[in-house]
Amino acid sequence: EQFSGPAVALTGTGTTRSFFAPGVSAPTTLGFRIAANGQVDDVTITVNPAELGFTAVPRNVDDKVTVPAGHNVTVLTRLGDPILPGVPAFANNGTDTNYAGRIGDHGDALYYYGLSAAGVRDDNSSIRGLLVQNHENLNVQYLHPNGPTNLAAGQVRTAAEAIKEIEAHGVSITEIQDTGNRNWVVVANSALNRRITPNTPMRINGPVRGTAFVQTVGSPDGTTSNGTINNCANGHALWGTNLTCEENWAGYFRRDNSGAGADTANRTARELTALRRYGVNSNRGNYNWASVSTTDPIYRRWDARAGTGAATTDYRNEPNTFGWVVEIDPYNPNTMPRKRTALGRMGHEGAWLSNLVEGQRIGVYMGDDARREYMYKFVSDATWTNADLNRSDRLAVGDKYLDTGTLYVARFNADGTGTWLPLVFGQVPVRPAVGSEPAYTFQDQADILVNTRLAADAVGATPMDRPEWTGVNPANGEVYLTLTNNNAGGRPITDTNAANPRSYIEPTGPTTTSAGNPNGHIIRLREAGNRADATTFTWDIYLFGADSVDASADVNLSGLNADNDFSSPDGLWFARPQNPSG
Numbered sequence: 001e002q003f004s005g006p007a008v009a010l011t012g013t014g015t016t017r018s019f020f021a022p023g024v025s026a027p028t029t030l031g032f033r034i035a036a037n038g039q040v041d042d043v044t045i046t047v048n049p050a051e052l053g054f055t056a057v058p059r060n061v062d063d064k065v066t067v068p069a070g071h072n073v074t075v076l077t078r079l080g081d082p083i084l085p086g087v088p089a090f091a092n093n094g095t096d097t098n099y100a101g102r103i104g105d106h107g108d109a110l111y112y113y114g115l116s117a118a119g120v121r122d123d124n125s126s127i128r129g130l131l132v133q134n135h136e137n138l139n140v141q142y143l144h145p146n147g148p149t150n151l152a153a154g155q156v157r158t159a160a161e162a163i164k165e166i167e168a169h170g171v172s173i174t175e176i177q178d179t180g181n182r183n184w185v186v187v188a189n190s191a192l193n194r195r196i197t198p199n200t201p202m203r204i205n206g207p208v209r210g211t212a213f214v215q216t217v218g219s220p221d222g223t224t225s226n227g228t229i230n231n232c233a234n235g236h237a238l239w240g241t242n243l244t245c246e247e248n249w250a251g252y253f254r255r256d257n258s259g260a261g262a263d264t265a266n267r268t269a270r271e272l273t274a275l276r277r278y279g280v281n282s283n284r285g286n287y288n289w290a291s292v293s294t295t296d297p298i299y300r301r302w303d304a305r306a307g308t309g310a311a312t313t314d315y316r317n318e319p320n321t322f323g324w325v326v327e328i329d330p331y332n333p334n335t336m337p338r339k340r341t342a343l344g345r346m347g348h349e350g351a352w353l354s355n356l357v358e359g360q361r362i363g364v365y366m367g368d369d370a371r372r373e374y375m376y377k378f379v380s381d382a383t384w385t386n387a388d389l390n391r392s393d394r395l396a397v398g399d400k401y402l403d404t405g406t407l408y409v410a411r412f413n414a415d416g417t418g419t420w421l422p423l424v425f426g427q428v429p430v431r432p433a434v435g436s437e438p439a440y441t442f443q444d445q446a447d448i449l450v451n452t453r454l455a456a457d458a459v460g461a462t463p464m465d466r467p468e469w470t471g472v473n474p475a476n477g478e479v480y481l482t483l484t485n486n487n488a489g490g491r492p493i494t495d496t497n498a499a500n501p502r503s504y505i506e507p508t509g510p511t512t513t514s515a516g517n518p519n520g521h522i523i524r525l526r527e528a529g530n531r532a533d534a535t536t537f538t539w540d541i542y543l544f545g546a547d548s549v550d551a552s553a554d555v556n557l558s559g560l561n562a563d564n565d566f567s568s569p570d571g572l573w574f575a576r577p578q579n580p581s582g
Helices: 159-167 268-280 394-402 445-450 452-459
Strands: 002-004 027-034 040-045 107-114 128-133 172-179 184-186 194-196 201-204 224-225 231-239 241-246 325-328 337-341 348-354 361-368 372-373 375-383 407-411 416-424 468-473 478-483 503-509 513-518 521-527 537-544
Touching: 002 201, 107 231, 107 241, 128 231, 231 325, 231 394, 241 394, 268 452, 325 394, 337 394, 348 478, 361 478, 407 452, 445 452
Parallel strands: 201 337, 231 348, 348 468
Antiparallel strands: 002 027, 027 040, 107 128, 128 172, 172 184, 172 194, 201 224, 231 241, 241 325, 241 348, 325 337, 348 361, 361 375, 361 468, 375 407, 407 416, 416 537, 468 478, 478 521, 503 513, 521 537
């Protein structure tokens, strides 16, 4: 037992106990008392402040991964690497097939889940674990021997090419192990290796489950869907699950919103408003998968045109099954991932949980990654109990905390205060007409959650400069939000607000300029009472991104130098509060 010093959690069995050293600012002594066989001994251990054991990498524009002297880089997984039994080695010449058994393309958010020597969950293991990685998008030129054929508008794609492109999306789960001296390897054919693709069965949970919004040919009762796509950032639930987030899903669908084959005549005005708000307007979809000449739903489902029959006779509702936060249990390949509809539908960049406090509700902080979109927070109805931290039915824990609660959107006031505006049916007014877009009246809570952007418009949330990742400080609960940039198409200098105050003229070429905030910034929030269920908060701008060589007074507002300058902040991460272990 411990008798002095900052409290730490002792782990281990038998004659050995261990602990993570706490973060300290000066040498600090911890005292432990050991009792065995009638004898008592006291042991003291001194913990020193953490120090960098290397020289920081200097600023450079080299097109390569640069690490400090004495360190090296190892590639663990590459596009096409086989991770399931029976999948042949990657030829890397475009002839490879079965990407449902290989590492996918465009690796994005990544999280490590520890494994014990017995191959079960161990959050403290740093020598064996699972990598859960998003595969957001494609470089199609590398997937086929001569690049993709028939990708031009109006041409029919082949099923052989389309299935590769579809399966190269999604999520991979791969076991890795340190074989000694930081020699990390992928465990080939591990029983925990797994690919989750746009074709993987998913369970729809939360208030939208079973509603008309998600009734499709594949799920007439609206309780299941197939797959996940354009997975960008993520989140981690401390009960051992991964939250993967669907971002730019809207562009994959064919609608033919004008001209021959248009479905506009078969849509209600409400449907058309919702589709336009999310950008489901393509005449073919990003990769034209719907053009494959087959009745196979793997390809047909990307054709979201509405026919004259019922919604369950075509795929008009298929876009409504995307845009969600998806919870995955990486430790159990036999579980079906859950689409958590209570967290709202948008271009999810990430979903990060508040600190877990016994007896308090859980918050999930989210950004909708598009220019002039919003920051959101979901608050659970259930209050946290530490007994749920290590349950083996991890997705059932998610059911408890992530399926019922209140979704909020943020309003940032000019005086440094803010309000969480509830997106609750009966409290959300009619979304007023905007230009040629008609007014939108919400019919129920499912309508609000499927059309979250419209609801946020209606309550007057603050439009932001591409809200991306959130991060929660484990020491004090402060929430940080990255605002990547806002300069597409040029926004007027006057089109700003207190939380997004910077707009200036940026040279984009020898004779061209653009107005906006191309370097982005980071905002910091503190909830009232440090509680995730607070309805008000205070905020400030933590840093403005800038190139340190730009001396313009309206650009480098944070006075950055070559040691710390940055632009377009995206990923955000807090390490554990303890000192790093060896």
